[in-house]
Amino acid sequence: MCLTSIPIEIGAVIIGFFLGLVAFVGEDFIRRWQDRGNVRKKVLKHLIAEAKENREILGFAILVSLEKDAWNEAKSSGVAMDLKEELRGKLVTLYSKITEKNDILIYHRISIQKGEQIGIRDATGEIKSTLDEAIVKLSVDLANKLDEIIPILEKA
Numbered sequence: 001m002c003l004t005s006i007p008i009e010i011g012a013v014i015i016g017f018f019l020g021l022v023a024f025v026g027e028d029f030i031r032r033w034q035d036r037g038n039v040r041k042k043v044l045k046h047l048i049a050e051a052k053e054n055r056e057i058l059g060f061a062i063l064v065s066l067e068k069d070a071w072n073e074a075k076s077s078g079v080a081m082d083l084k085e086e087l088r089g090k091l092v093t094l095y096s097k098i099t100e101k102n103d104i105l106i107y108h109r110i111s112i113q114k115g116e117q118i119g120i121r122d123a124t125g126e127i128k129s130t131l132d133e134a135i136v137k138l139s140v141d142l143a144n145k146l147d148e149i150i151p152i153l154e155k156a
Helices: 005-060 069-077 085-114 131-155
Strands: 119-121 127-130
Touching: 005 069, 005 131, 069 085, 085 131, 119 131, 127 131
Parallel strands: none
Antiparallel strands: 119 127
């Protein structure tokens, strides 16, 4: 064995190791990037479907709770944070109102079971707005917000 061939062999092993490492890291980076894109497409598809379903529900029944599963998925997957700030803000507002409506519906069901009127009371204890009025107002507002956000989601 020649002494000059040892450094070439060691150099070849080192170069081979680094090329393998670069290929591995590069392939992993590309795979993660593609996976993130696929998750984003899937979550946006679910958000669009959920918005359309909620809009359809509001078209025929206002005393039905609305869905929030796609929004929860968008938040937990990190896709919500990747959305443009304006769209994210509109979604936060929309789903806050959906949560509010769903919560008010719980109180509405309780008032039906108890057989008494529950509503928003002033300092004197007089009911200023009934839960039915609040539900109708929220439902109309939600329908308008859904009509506004569905085209934006479809373009995202």
